Amino acid sequence: MIPAAEFATIDAVRDFNRFYTNFLGVLNKAYLDSPYTLTDVRVLFEVGFRGGVAASALTRDLHLDPAYLSRIVKRFREDGLIETTPDPIDARSQIIKVTDKGQAKFEEFVRRSRAQIAGYFEKLAIGEPERVVAAMRTIQDTLGTDETAAAPAIIRHHRIGDIGWIVQSQARFYSEEYGWDHRFEGLVAEVAGKFLSNFNPQKDRCWIAERGGLNVGSAMIVDGGDGVAKLRLLYVDKAARGLGLGKLLVDECIRFSRDAGYKKLSLWTNDILDAARAIYIRAGFKLVVEERHRMFGPELNGQTWVLDL
Numbered sequence: 641m642i643p644a645a646e647f648a649t650i651d652a653v654r655d656f657n658r659f660y661t662n663f664l665g666v667l668n669k670a671y672l673d674s675p676y677t678l679t680d681v682r683v684l685f686e687v688g689f690r691g692g693v694a695a696s697a698l699t700r701d702l703h704l705d706p707a708y709l710s711r712i713v714k715r716f717r718e719d720g721l722i723e724t725t726p727d728p729i730d731a732r733s734q735i736i737k738v739t740d741k742g743q744a745k746f747e748e749f750v751r752r753s754r755a756q757i758a759g760y761f762e763k764l765a766i767g768e769p770e771r772v773v774a775a776m777r778t779i780q781d782t783l784g785t786d787e788t789a790a791a792p793a794i795i796r797h798h799r800i801g802d803i804g805w806i807v808q809s810q811a812r813f814y815s816e817e818y819g820w821d822h823r824f825e826g827l828v829a830e831v832a833g834k835f836l837s838n839f840n841p842q843k844d845r846c847w848i849a850e851r852g853g854l855n856v857g858s859a860m861i862v863d864g865g866d867g868v869a870k871l872r873l874l875y876v877d878k879a880a881r882g883l884g885l886g887k888l889l890v891d892e893c894i895r896f897s898r899d900a901g902y903k904k905l906s907l908w909t910n911d912i913l914d915a916a917r918a919i920y921i922r923a924g925f926k927l928v929v930e931e932r933h934r935m936f937g938p939e940l941n942g943q944t945w946v947l948d949l
Contacts (some may be wrong), residue, residue: 674749679704681749683712687722688738688746695724696733721745770854777852778879793856793880795888798846803832806846806858810875818912820936827935831872835862843869845896849876849885856880859889861896867903869893869949874907874916886919894923898949905947910940920945 674681682702687693695713699706713736716722721742727733738746761769811825835844840863849857857876864870871893876885897905907925909916925945933942 679708680712680715683709684716684721684738684742684746684749687736688743692735692737694727694730694733694735696727696730698736716742773852774854777854781879793849793851793883793885795847795849795885795892798848798858802846802848802855802858803836805855806873806875807832809855809858809877810873813875813878814936818936819938824936828873831860831862835860835872838862843900845893847889847892849880849889851880851883857885857889859893861893861900861905864906867901869897869900869902869905871905871907881915886916887922890919890923894947894949902949905949906944907946908942908944910942912940917943917945920947923947 676684679702683698683704686698686702695706695709698704699709702709713722713724713734717724720739722736722738724734724736727735761772764772807825807829810828814820814824835846838844843863844861846860847858848855855877856879859874860872862870862872871890874886874889874893876889894905905925907920909920911917911930925947927943928946929944931942933940935942
């Protein structure tokens with residue numbers, strides 16, 4: 641028996657499935673006003689993306705009945721979109737490849753599908769497409785199998801809009817996780833604003849960790865004067881924990897500070913942020929000052945750490 645408390649969650653999933661099925665047009669016979677169904681096009685996509693695939697692999701990966709796939713393949717072959725050859729590994733299967741005509745049709749579907757999605761996103765407010773993609777990524781990463789490995793993360797320099805994301809994401813995270821109040825958001829906004837106002841590419845730098853097209857981490861170096869660089873706003877989103885991004889961001893900060901000619905690298909943190917402190921300790925930072933405070937509501941123990949470069 642399913643516990644009664646789980647019914648609401650299960651029904652919410654079923655409601656989403658019905659909505660998303662209709663959104664994708666799965667219930668429509670034709671896909672993008674073509675003579676093909678969504679399943680037909682999914683087969684063509686897989687063959688086109690893979691550059692050739694065994695029919696047995698398609699039935700397994702797309703969970704298709706072999707007879708149903710056979711009818712799709714027969715139709716595509718008659719339309720001149722694919723060609724087949726015997727599978728040297730499995731005599732009961734065949735290798736499917738797209739023809740030049742099939743490649744052109746495949747690329748047409750890709751273009752039209754992208755344009756259709758772009759049309760939906762153009763109707764949304766600024767920031768909403770990113771929220772939608774983030775939710776999709778959460779579903780994929782949480783429910784996906786080992787075969788659907790998550791996209792690797794990259795570290796890049798900041799772009800327009802990234803600094804606003806830093807303020808929003810960190811204010812929300814520390815409020816939800818630690819109960820810090822609006823004054824922390826004010827501090828982050830102040831640091832971020834000064835970074836933009838005083839930005840000197842020779843002495844200042846901001847890095848963004850990106851994964852699957854979404855921002856998942858950040859760190860800044862700003863000029864603290866007297867040959868001291870300040871590491872500010874180190875952050876890694878919960879969805880990207882365990883990937884080593886915090887260490888990568890700190891390593892970038894250290895490398896840049898040395899190359900920029902700084903003598904010391906300083907940072908301020910709080911002792912409850914254990915994961916960040918562990919990174920600082922491993923990188924060679926030394927604790928120089930501690931002080932109790934209530935800058936953000938709860939009582940905290942602030943710490944200043946310094947690394948000789």
